[in-house]
Amino acid sequence: MVDRISTSLSQQLGISAVILQQARLSELQQQISLGKRILTPSDDPAGAVQILDINQSLSRLDQFQSNLNYAQNRLALSDGTLQSVTNSLQRVRELAVQGFNDTNSPSDKASIAQEMFQRLDEIVALANTKDGNGDYLYAGFKSQTQPFTGNAASGSFAYQGDQGQRLIQIGEGRTVADGNSGAEIFFEIKDKDGNQEDMFSTLYNLATDLSSDRPALEEAVITTATQPTIGDTVDINGLTYEFGSSIVPGSILVAIGGTTDITSSNLGFAINTQQGLANTDVTATVSGSNLTLVADTEGVGSINFIDGTSGDLSITSGPSVPLFDHLDQIDTAINRILDVRSQIGGRLNVVDSQNEINQDFKLAIQETKSQVEDLDLAAAISEFNIQIAALQAAQQAFIRVQGLSLFNLL
Numbered sequence: 001m002v003d004r005i006s007t008s009l010s011q012q013l014g015i016s017a018v019i020l021q022q023a024r025l026s027e028l029q030q031q032i033s034l035g036k037r038i039l040t041p042s043d044d045p046a047g048a049v050q051i052l053d054i055n056q057s058l059s060r061l062d063q064f065q066s067n068l069n070y071a072q073n074r075l076a077l078s079d080g081t082l083q084s085v086t087n088s089l090q091r092v093r094e095l096a097v098q099g100f101n102d103t104n105s106p107s108d109k110a111s112i113a114q115e116m117f118q119r120l121d122e123i124v125a126l127a128n129t130k131d132g133n134g135d136y137l138y139a140g141f142k143s144q145t146q147p148f149t150g151n152a153a154s155g156s157f158a159y160q161g162d163q164g165q166r167l168i169q170i171g172e173g174r175t176v177a178d179g180n181s182g183a184e185i186f187f188e189i190k191d192k193d194g195n196q197e198d199m200f201s202t203l204y205n206l207a208t209d210l211s212s213d214r215p216a217l218e219e220a221v222i223t224t225a226t227q228p229t230i231g232d233t234v235d236i237n238g239l240t241y242e243f244g245s246s247i248v249p250g251s252i253l254v255a256i257g258g259t260t261d262i263t264s265s266n267l268g269f270a271i272n273t274q275q276g277l278a279n280t281d282v283t284a285t286v287s288g289s290n291l292t293l294v295a296d297t298e299g300v301g302s303i304n305f306i307d308g309t310s311g312d313l314s315i316t317s318g319p320s321v322p323l324f325d326h327l328d329q330i331d332t333a334i335n336r337i338l339d340v341r342s343q344i345g346g347r348l349n350v351v352d353s354q355n356e357i358n359q360d361f362k363l364a365i366q367e368t369k370s371q372v373e374d375l376d377l378a379a380a381i382s383e384f385n386i387q388i389a390a391l392q393a394a395q396q397a398f399i400r401v402q403g404l405s406l407f408n409l410l
Helices: 007-034 045-099 106-128 182-187 199-211 260-276 323-373 375-403
Strands: 165-169 174-177 219-224 231-234 239-243 253-254 282-287 290-295 306-307 313-317
Touching: 045 106, 045 165, 045 323, 106 182, 106 199, 165 323, 174 323, 182 199, 182 323, 199 323, 219 260, 239 290, 253 260, 260 282, 260 290, 260 375, 306 313
Parallel strands: 239 253
Antiparallel strands: 165 174, 219 290, 219 313, 231 239, 231 306, 282 290
């Protein structure tokens, strides 16, 4: 027995068939317009999960590329900044060689020193360079703290950053340092004796020596403040000078005169006598009670002064750093910067290499995603045409079924 279908059910079945065909046609239209096979997880549950994993990998790669670009920009900026610092240091070195020439008058030397002071302020400003995000390049982890204070006017310099070095992830298991601390570049520079001296103080002392007309050799001034008593001694560059008429064996006699000026003159004569005998590399000149001691050999001579007794002699002006030592320290600073720039160049090479790796990896992932997600347009368009024909047939059938009524024959 065949069940009867009411007119109402017949209408509903016809409408449902048309709506179903329209829904499928609309889905095909969206797939074709987007070029994607999977629009919702229900289209392909396994493929949808795979696409989520792929999108997550692509997102990580995009973050790596963002980190990579950030590191590349900071490293390139740091390299350019240090190149400018090198240029300024080389200019100061040229000025020093020019300025300490004996043909220059004291006013000429002072004028040359003014440019050296300006170059010093320029280097301090370069050391306080910021990147595009407003972070200081050479402050370590304290990226929002100005790393260096001081200028040519004060002659006092300090580092306010830390020793931190930020590592930025630029790939799976791959990190790169985005810079070096300012202490490493500008402060932790040792002189020939192993003493630590910052780059700024080196330049300041050099310019100060030139502007005050200090000699290119090491110089110190000592003063006979009060008359020494018999038996008082003073050590100058390892030789012991003893004041009095009779002395301990191994000491050098210095007669005590009626005034401190005479005593200073006698000490100066004794020093120059030893210099003439090649026992010391120091030459003395006397002006009243002041003895100016000058090392004989640039970059080799040094002045050591020890008052071994009552302290009748005092240092009026401490030993200046000879020009050769200044230049040697500048060369050390330039070499330090070259070393850092070499490190930066190596990191930039790593960044470039990782960039190619990331691009290749991204392309491979995108190809995999395309295989899972992209639509076969030829097949989809064929199915779209078939679906249009099916929809048209469903619509025509619905219209014909609607016309099946005895009332149409009355």
